[in-house]
Amino acid sequence: MDNNYTFTRKTQISLFVIGGLGILLLLLGYLLEAPNSQRFWTNFLINNLFFLFIALFGGVFQALHKIAYSGWHTALQRIPEALASFLPIAAILMFLLYFGMHDIYHWSHEGLYDPILEGKAAYLNVPFFFIRMAVYFAIWIWLTRLLRKNSLQQDLSTDIKYYKKGKLLAALFMVFFAVSSSTMSWDWLMSIDAHWYSTLYGWFVFIGLFVSGIATIILFISFLKWKGYLEFINKEHIHDMGKYLFAFSIFWMYLWFSQYLLIWYSHIPEETAYFAPRLNDHTVLFFTILVLNFVLPFLGLMTRNSKRNLKWLSLMAVVVLIGQWLNLYLLVIPGTIGKSATIGFTEIGFVCLYLGGFLFVVFSSLAKAPLLSKNDPLLEESFHYET
Amino acid sequence: MKRYISAYFEDEENLLRATKELRAKDVSIQDVLTPFPVHGLDTALGYKRSNLPTVAFICGAIGLAIAFGFQTWAFTVDYPLFIGGKPHFSIPSFIPITFELTVLFAAFGMAIAFFIRSKLGPGANNIIHDERSTNDRFVIIVDLDEAGNQDAIVKSILEKEEALNIQVKEIES
Numbered sequence: 001m002d003n004n005y006t007f008t009r010k011t012q013i014s015l016f017v018i019g020g021l022g023i024l025l026l027l028l029g030y031l032l033e034a035p036n037s038q039r040f041w042t043n044f045l046i047n048n049l050f051f052l053f054i055a056l057f058g059g060v061f062q063a064l065h066k067i068a069y070s071g072w073h074t075a076l077q078r079i080p081e082a083l084a085s086f087l088p089i090a091a092i093l094m095f096l097l098y099f100g101m102h103d104i105y106h107w108s109h110e111g112l113y114d115p116i117l118e119g120k121a122a123y124l125n126v127p128f129f130f131i132r133m134a135v136y137f138a139i140w141i142w143l144t145r146l147l148r149k150n151s152l153q154q155d156l157s158t159d160i161k162y163y164k165k166g167k168l169l170a171a172l173f174m175v176f177f178a179v180s181s182s183t184m185s186w187d188w189l190m191s192i193d194a195h196w197y198s199t200l201y202g203w204f205v206f207i208g209l210f211v212s213g214i215a216t217i218i219l220f221i222s223f224l225k226w227k228g229y230l231e232f233i234n235k236e237h238i239h240d241m242g243k244y245l246f247a248f249s250i251f252w253m254y255l256w257f258s259q260y261l262l263i264w265y266s267h268i269p270e271e272t273a274y275f276a277p278r279l280n281d282h283t284v285l286f287f288t289i290l291v292l293n294f295v296l297p298f299l300g301l302m303t304r305n306s307k308r309n310l311k312w313l314s315l316m317a318v319v320v321l322i323g324q325w326l327n328l329y330l331l332v333i334p335g336t337i338g339k340s341a342t343i344g345f346t347e348i349g350f351v352c353l354y355l356g357g358f359l360f361v362v363f364s365s366l367a368k369a370p371l372l373s374k375n376d377p378l379l380e381e382s383f384h385y386e387t
Numbered sequence: 388m389k390r391y392i393s394a395y396f397e398d399e400e401n402l403l404r405a406t407k408e409l410r411a412k413d414v415s416i417q418d419v420l421t422p423f424p425v426h427g428l429d430t431a432l433g434y435k436r437s438n439l440p441t442v443a444f445i446c447g448a449i450g451l452a453i454a455f456g457f458q459t460w461a462f463t464v465d466y467p468l469f470i471g472g473k474p475h476f477s478i479p480s481f482i483p484i485t486f487e488l489t490v491l492f493a494a495f496g497m498a499i500a501f502f503i504r505s506k507l508g509p510g511a512n513n514i515i516h517d518e519r520s521t522n523d524r525f526v527i528i529v530d531l532d533e534a535g536n537q538d539a540i541v542k543s544i545l546e547k548e549e550a551l552n553i554q555v556k557e558i559e560s
Contacts, residue, residue: 257482264479265471304440386426 005229007367012360019356025349035346041100042336043347046328047354048097049188050212052090054358057213058083059144059173066170071381072240075232077373078366079220081151083213084144085365086358091137094188098130104336105129107194116195124191132187136180143173155374163377181206192335196274198263204255205331211252211293212324214244215317220362222314229371235308236385242307243387245297249320253294277334282341285330292323325351390531390557391417392541393516394550395524399425402525405548406431412540415530420520442500443493450492454485514558531555 029035035043058080065073101108107117107124117124147169154162182202190201198204218241224230263271279286300316301307333341373379396402403425409416416432458481462468467475502508520526527550529541538555545553 257479261479261482265473267471302444304436 003229003370003372005224005227005363005367005371007363011363015356015360015363017356018352018359022349022351022353022356025345025352027349029345029347029349033344033346037100038103038336039341039346041097041103042332042341043350044093044100045097045104045188046325046332047350048090048093050325050328051086051354051358052094053209054213054216055083055086055090056140056177057209057216058085059087059140059147060177060210061213061217062144062147063170063173063177066167067174069378071378072237072385073382074376074379075372075382076217076221076230076237077151077376078369078371079217079224080213081144081148081369082362082366083216083220084148086361087137087141087144089357089361091141094133094137095130101126101129104332105191105194106335107191120194124194129187132183136184139176140173140180143169143176147173151373152369154376155370158375160377162375181209189331192332193274195270198259198271198274200255200259204252204259207248207252207255208324208327211245211248212321214241214248215320215324217241218245218313218317219321222310222317224371225310232372232383234385236387237382238310238313239304239308239387242301242313245313245316245320246301246307249294249297249301253290253298256290256294277338278330281334281339282330285326289323289327289330292319293327296320296323388557388559390555391516392529392531392538392545392553392555393526394545394553395517395519395526396548396550397524398549399428399525401548401550402527403427403431405527405544405550408544408548409527409529409541412537412544414537414541417528417530419528420526422523422525425525439497439500443497446496446500447489447493449496451485451489453492454488455481458484516556517552517554519552 033039061073061080062077062084064070097104106112107120108126108129112118147166150162150166150169154166185202185205189205190197218238221230221233221238221241225233260275263275296319297316300319301313306312306316329343329347396405399421402419402421406416406419406428410431410433419428419432421428459476462481463475469475470480473480507513515521516528517524517526527545531537531541542553
C-alpha cells in the first residue's frame with residue numbers, strides 16, 4: 001500500500017455533505033427556532049473552541065512525546081501534525097468574535113459600574129483581550145508550523161540536527177502552552193462568568209482538551225486503518241492510545257470533582273453561584289456529561305482487550321468526544337443564554353458545519369506528506385514497540 | 388528430591404536465545420531472574436497473562452463498597468451529626484474516602500495476591516540458586532528430570548550461549 005494518503009473524491013464529497021447538512025440545519029434552525037444573536041455567537045464560540053482545542057492538541061501531542069524521548073509515537077506523528085494545521089483557521093474564526101463579544105462577555109460592555117469588574121479591568125478589557133489572543137495564536141501557529149517543517153525536512157535528510165531541533169521546538173511549545181493553556185481558558189471561558197473564578201479551571205479545560213484530542217487521534221487512526229493505510233500502527237500503539245483515553249477520562253473526572261467538592265463544601269454564595277444554574281437548570285445535561293466522560297470510558301476501557309480492540313475504542317472515543325462537546329456547552333451557556341438554552345437545529349447545524357470544514361482542512365494537510373515520517377532516530381523503536 | 392541446574396549470563400541476548408532453545412527442547416524452566424525487564428522474555432518463557440488485574444478489580448470493588456457503606460452507616464444510622472448544614476447522607480463528602488479506600492484495597496489486594504501466588508512473604512523458604520541473581524547477572528534455573536536424561540542437552544545449550552557457573556543441585560522439596 002502506498003504510504004501517501006490520497007484525499008479521494010468520495011471522502012471530499014462526504015465532507016461536503018456533512019458541511020452542507022450543517023448549513024441546511026442552520027437554515028432550518030433560522031426559520032423554526034429564530035435564534036437571536038446571542039445564541040448564534042454562543043454556538044460560534046463553543047464550536048470554535050472545541051475544534052481549536054483539538055487542533056491545539058496536535059501541537060501538545062508532538063511536544064509532549066518529543067520532550068519525553070518517547071519512541072512509540074513517532075510512527076503516528078503525521079496525524080497530530082495534520083491536526084495542528086487547522087490552527088490558522090481557528091485563529092481567524094476566533095478573531096471574528098470581535099463582532100459578537102458583547103453577546104457573550106458581560107464584562108466587555110462599557111459603563112457597568114460594577115466594582116468587582118472594575119477591579120479586574122486591568123486584565124479584562126477588550127484591547128488586551130485581543131492582544132492576548134493574537135499573541136497566543138501567533139506563537140502556537142509559528143511553533144507548530146516550524147515543527148511540521150522540521151519533520152518534513154527530516155524526511156529528506158538523515159542529519160541528527162533535525163531531531164535535536166524538533167526537541168528544542170517542542171520544549172518551547174510546551175513552555176508557552178503551559179502558561180497559555182491556563183490564560184486562554186480564563187480569557188475565553190472563565191470570563192463568561194466574570195464574577196466567579198476558580199484556580200483549577202485552567203487545568204480542567206486543559207484536560208478536556210487532552211481527552212478530546214486523544215479521542216480524535218484514535219478516530220483518525222481508525223479511519224485510516226479502515227481505508228487500508230497505517231499498516232505500521234499495530235495493536236501496541238492502539239493499546240497506548242486506549243490507555244491515554246482511559247487515564248485522562250479518569251483525570252478529567254478527578255479535576256471536575258476537585259473543583260465541585262470544594263465549592264459544594266464551603267458553600268460560599270459567590271462560588272456556588274457557578275454551579276447552581278448548571279445543576280438546577282440543566283440537571284439532565286449535568287449528569288449526562290459525567291456519564292459520557294467518566295462512567296462509560298472508565299467501565300468500557302478497563303480491560304486490556306477493550307483497549308486493544310480498535311472498533312470498541314473508536315466507539316468510546318466518539319462517546320468521549322460527544323461528552324466533551326457537551327461539557328464545553330455547559331461551561332458556556334449558563335453565563336450567556338441561561339435557562340432557556342436548548343440543543344436544537346442551530347446547535348447541531350453548527351457542529352456539522354464545523355466538523356465538515358475541520359476534517360477537510362486536516363485531511364488536505366494529511367494528504368500532503370507521507371503518512372510515515374522518515375529518518376527519525378526513534379522510528380525503529382516505534383515498530384518494535386511492546387507494552 | 389528435585390534436581391536443578393542453574394547458570395548465569397552476562398548478556399540478556401544470550402539469555403533470550405538459551406531460553407528459546409531450551410523451550411524448543413521441551414526442557415521445563417523453573418525461573419529466570421533478571422536485573423531489569425527483558426523485552427520478549429515473557430513470550431519466550433510462554434507465560435500466560437496474569438490474572439492480577441481481576442484481583443485488583445474485585446478488591447477495589449470491595450474497598451469501594453466497604454468505604455461507602457461504612458460512611459453511610461456511620462453518618463446516617465450510628466452517629467448522625469450536622470456538619471456544615473449538609474444532609475446526613477451527602478454523597479460528595481463520601482467520595483474522597485471511597486476513592487482512597489478503593490485504591491488502597493486494590494493495591495493491598497494485588498500485593499497480597501502476588502505474595503500468595505508466588506509463595507513469598509514472611510517465613511517463606513526461598514532458595515537462592517545463584518548468588519549473582521541478587522546482583523547484575525541474568526540467572527536461569529532449569530528443572531531436571533530425576534533420570535538425568537536431559538543433563539547433557541541442557542548443559543550443551545547453556546555452554547553454547549556462554550553461560551557461566553553452571554551447577555547442578557539437588558534440593559529437598
